[in-house]
Amino acid sequence: MSVVKLTLPDGSVREVPKGTTGQEIARQIGPGLARAALAIRVDGQIRDLSRPIEEDAPIAILTDRDEAALEVLRHSAAHVLATAVRQLYPQAGIGFGPPIEDGFYYDFDVPRPFTPEDLEQIEGVMREVAAKDYPFLRAEVDRAEANRRFADDPLKLERISELKDDETITVYEDGPFTDLCRGPHIPSTGRLKHFKLLSGAGAYWRGDEKRQMLQRIYGTAWFKKEDLEGHLHRLEESRKRDHRRVGRELDLFLFHPFSPGGVFWTDRGTTMINTINQYLQELQRDDYREVKTPLLYNKALWEISGHWGKYRENMFLVLDNETGEHDMSLKPMNCPSHYLMYNAKKHSYRDLPLRFTTYDVLHRNEISGALSGLTRVRQFQQDDCHIFLMQSQIAEEVQRLTDFILAYYKTFGLTATLKFATRPEVRVGDDALWDRAEGALKAALEATGMPYQLKPGDGAFYGPKIDFDVADSIGRTWQLGTIQLDYNNPERFDMKYVGEDNTEHRPVVIHRAVSGSFERFMAILIEHFAGAFPLWLAPEQVRVLPISDAQADAARLVTSRLRDAGIRAHLSAGHETLNYRIRDGEVHKVPYMLVVGQREIDTDSVALRVRGAGNKQEVMSVSEFLAKALHEIKTRALVP
């Protein structure tokens, strides 16, 4: 009998008869491991424990301590879900059921949507399936056998028909349920213990809006009870932080049915936007040129830029009364207007890189179902910038922009991950141009030394890009910043600069945004800080509270002193009790409250109450407080 040599994670080599299963190896290593084992990694590939090993390979037995095993668990949880649904709805068609971040889902073809009561019932049956501890049995079948097994399910038959002839078709059984599936799975359904179904929703078969709508059930599954509870707690916490709720409670913005996708910023929200804007303007003071351009353009511009062909459904077209045609449009992007400005003058290589920034209002006609709070609106402002530069300047500029963007996020305590997005299906420009652009941007990105992920096909229609994704409190990631390299528009707009050799050359354009849009950035900040903004950003920075009317004048004087120093301070006097006013300040997340009573007046001081710190007050002079607050504001400290 031949043997195979298996290298364990600790480097030791174990020789076992060819065909030994992962389960048997785990048992040989130790009974504890055998009990804990969930799957095995063989030469980098995760497999069922029950599969025989036929070749020499590095292996690792996976237990609930491995992140990869969690994915296997969740995939198996999806199968248990399908098992339960099939038991309750034997006619249900079975779509796809993959693991996803924090959980899993499965799509079913059923005549009516699942209700919350249905989900409870299904979850109950899932617990029965888990209790029965059915083993997950893997089998390789040929095409005819697969077609026979899934003869009653058109969705599965469609999937089978797409498998290539050289692909191994595998099916998995757990008790009464059989699914077409690549695997791998946990050894048996009993290993699934801590899970919960969360919601149901419609989802198109294969994500295609022209195909039928299936009913998707989302669920979450974990190895430990605490992990499940922690996850459910995080979901609850996320709901509390939802920027739509917090934004209303803190009176930052509102919506009105008369302008779906349009934001009404209150004075408080406007103050925050302006504060962020000032910060950006300060950062860009030296090397950037801030410009303003029109909002409305003739379609001739969009024909040159390619928007008319590729982006028209997202543009608000405006009727021209003279021509009776919709041949004007509100701008959905700033780039073409910057190109027009660039071309209005002749440029020397000495002027490059030339950086135009703009905070103009943009309009995009999003389909109604896409609108969502501040994160998806129809009118918004980007902190937009277009950089005109020479080919040879790309790497340095990308480095500089990356540093800039990451430093900016750091000010807010946000961390980002980088994504490199390449040419999309719908695009302008020939492949040679794309090759050059992708090559140049990738080289520049790698020169920064930052880790990044690849997002193939996710580039802009005119060029590849580096996206900066920032995670919000719910764990959703949002694309905020972006660096897009564009070789197309310089051609389309026939841009030129005069080089050192006194002949004309083609510049390259970099599109850059940092916050993405102020609207979306505000949504993320609100959820990130749960409304408790750092001092420099808070719409109301300080609230001054006299204990009674007797101290009102003194408190008013303190307020004026703060305001004269440029601090956003308000006086909270009146007939309400001190307790009431303190509570109101805490509820509105005012960073600092200054209590002024007779004791303070006598010593020319204030009693500082820090947001969230309870009544651990500190008494200091007004000038001491002023110095402290101004310093925190100036340094944009993440306090209190």
Next chain:
RNA sequence: GCUGGCGUAGCUCAAUCGGCAGAGCAGCGGUUUUGUAAACCGCAGGUUGGGGGUUCGAGUCCCUUCGCCAGCUCCA
């Protein structure tokens, strides 16, 4: 845009089977002058998102439309 759910006072939510639209908070008026998270009393607040229908009678049932929410699609 698609599928489903939901729209009751500024906000959060009640209103049994189709049978008098209500509460708390916020607001306004008064009393209270307060030492670190809600003083007390009173008043006002509504074409139940809009339109149409069924019914003796509609917040409740049906149709339609607008908006919001979740997901899909899309995306800053």
